Amino acid sequence: MEWLTQSQTGFRQASRYLLAMRVAIVTMQLVTLAVTQAVAPSFYSTQALLLCLVYGVFATLIWLWFRQRPPRHALTVTATLVVDLVLIGTWLLKTGGYTNPLTPALLLPIAFGILLVPLRHSIVLTGLTITAYAGEILWRSPVLPNETNSHLPDLYLLGMWVAFSLTAGILMLVVGSLARQIREQQAQLSETRESRLRDEQIIALGLSSATVAHRLGTPLNTMTLLVDEMRAEAPQLGDDLDMLEEQLQLCSGHLKQLSTAAMQVRTAQLETLPVQDWLTRLRESATLLWPAGRIRWEQPYPEARVAVDATLDQAVLNLVANALTASPEWVSIGAQVPGPDVVEIVVRDHGKGMDISQQGTPGGDVVKSERGLGVGLFLSNATIQRLGGTLKAFTSDEGTTMIIELPQADKVSRGE
Numbered sequence: 001m002e003w004l005t006q007s008q009t010g011f012r013q014a015s016r017y018l019l020a021m022r023v024a025i026v027t028m029q030l031v032t033l034a035v036t037q038a039v040a041p042s043f044y045s046t047q048a049l050l051l052c053l054v055y056g057v058f059a060t061l062i063w064l065w066f067r068q069r070p071p072r073h074a075l076t077v078t079a080t081l082v083v084d085l086v087l088i089g090t091w092l093l094k095t096g097g098y099t100n101p102l103t104p105a106l107l108l109p110i111a112f113g114i115l116l117v118p119l120r121h122s123i124v125l126t127g128l129t130i131t132a133y134a135g136e137i138l139w140r141s142p143v144l145p146n147e148t149n150s151h152l153p154d155l156y157l158l159g160m161w162v163a164f165s166l167t168a169g170i171l172m173l174v175v176g177s178l179a180r181q182i183r184e185q186q187a188q189l190s191e192t193r194e195s196r197l198r199d200e201q202i203i204a205l206g207l208s209s210a211t212v213a214h215r216l217g218t219p220l221n222t223m224t225l226l227v228d229e230m231r232a233e234a235p236q237l238g239d240d241l242d243m244l245e246e247q248l249q250l251c252s253g254h255l256k257q258l259s260t261a262a263m264q265v266r267t268a269q270l271e272t273l274p275v276q277d278w279l280t281r282l283r284e285s286a287t288l289l290w291p292a293g294r295i296r297w298e299q300p301y302p303e304a305r306v307a308v309d310a311t312l313d314q315a316v317l318n319l320v321a322n323a324l325t326a327s328p329e330w331v332s333i334g335a336q337v338p339g340p341d342v343v344e345i346v347v348r349d350h351g352k353g354m355d356i357s358q359q360g361t362p363g364g365d366v367v368k369s370e371r372g373l374g375v376g377l378f379l380s381n382a383t384i385q386r387l388g389g390t391l392k393a394f395t396s397d398e399g400t401t402m403i404i405e406l407p408q409a410d411k412v413s414r415g416e
Contacts, residue, residue, distance in 0.1 A: 008070040010185070011077060014116055015066035017178055021112065022059030022084070024170055025105050026052050028163065029091055032102060036095075048094045055087045078121040081109040082128060089132035097136040101160040104167045106132060111171055115178045216255060224248055270309055270387075272409045275335050275343060276301040278308055282333075285313065286320055293324050298334030304343045305409035312387055315380035319347050319402050322377065326351025327399060343406050350399040 029052045062080055071077060085106065092100050106129050113125040227248065231241050273281075283297055323331045327349035336344050381391045389406040 007074065008072060010181075011066055011070040011116070013181060014112075014178060015063050015070070018066070018080075018112060019059055019063040020173075021108050021170055022055065022062075024166060025088065025108065026056045026059065028102055028105065028166055029055070029095075031162075032095065032100070048091055051087060051091045051094065055091070058083065058087065074117040074121060078113065078117045078125065081113050081117070081125055084109040085125070085128050085132055089135065092136050093139060097139070098133065100136075101163045103133065103136065104163050107167065108170060112178075115182065216251070220248055220251055220255075270307040272305055272307050274301075275304050275306060278306060279333070279335060279345075282313060282316055285317060289317065289321075290324060294328070294330055295320070295324070296330070296332045298332055298346075301335050302337040302343065304337050306343050306406050307387065307409045309387075311383045315383040316345060316347075316404065318377070318380045319404070323347050323349035323351070323400070323402070341408055343408055345404040345406070347402040347404075348399060 029048070033048055033052070065071075088105050088109075092098075092103060092106075095102075110122065110125050110129055113122045117125075224245070227241050227245050230237060234241075279297065279301055283295075286293065286295055320331065320333065330350050332346075332348040334346050336346065338344055384391050384404055384406070387406065389404060392403040392405065394401045394403070
């Protein structure tokens, strides 16, 4: 597998645009020679025609080179643009110099240089172009044997219009496309940076959670021993001690679940389940966590499969916990398949709704919370995005709706 740097990828993408520029210039040169020959049959420049052929071969070879083995350094690209200036300038010298209407073609290598190479290289290209234009003034050859030909003014004006139109079209189509690609790459880089920052926050939270889980093991064991001693010394507290022991076991279970989830994330293990089986498992967990919670599970469940792990279970349960906090009297959980590739888990409540800044795509950052640490929604969103899904939120007078959009199991890919 061939690994390319970011600059090599950019040069490979630009190769077809450079080829389009060079082919357009060669075409304009050949058309100019044909029109000139038609106006003045005695005029024929073999050297100018050979230069067109050389330029065409050069354009093809550079395109093949950039496609097969793109250069690693911008200096190589600058060198090819310098060759463009030399070939264009030499052809202009053989066909009238600065009086040739195709002189605007000298601007095209500069335009590409501004987009593809560093600023200092673009400055050098600009200086060479100005020098080339000065050479066209000093050492030009007549475009026609007899410059008093009555057709020369009309030919020159027509040629200027054609050259201007073609140059403007190339700048709009080719340079505009390159600029759009650069903007898209910058947007992707910005998104990647934001994703890395979010991942760093998640890693920091994970390390803190692992440290706390490790430290909680000793006090839980100590409290378990104390419960056993208190049960022997104070039998009348049996019911209270049973409840305390049950809560200690629940805490221990949560710590084991945290270790299991961390191992699954580390080994990138996913479990493919039908939506019905997954929601049944979530229902059992929710019943254990909130036995008195008024949760309505909307059925029937759609026939689809999803790839899940323990962290996704916890992400959904975090959203259910938020919904119960906002609306203890009514929470609804259901699933739907809006398209062939997507499964949506919908959590509704009759609460007052969330902060307007968190609507649409919530969980983009850690937020302040009056009842918790404020990281539940952030971690839920990060977990859902890690598995290729998205989290959406909508509020209305009736309450809040959270939609977890997940890809169906056959669409899940860790590399995407």
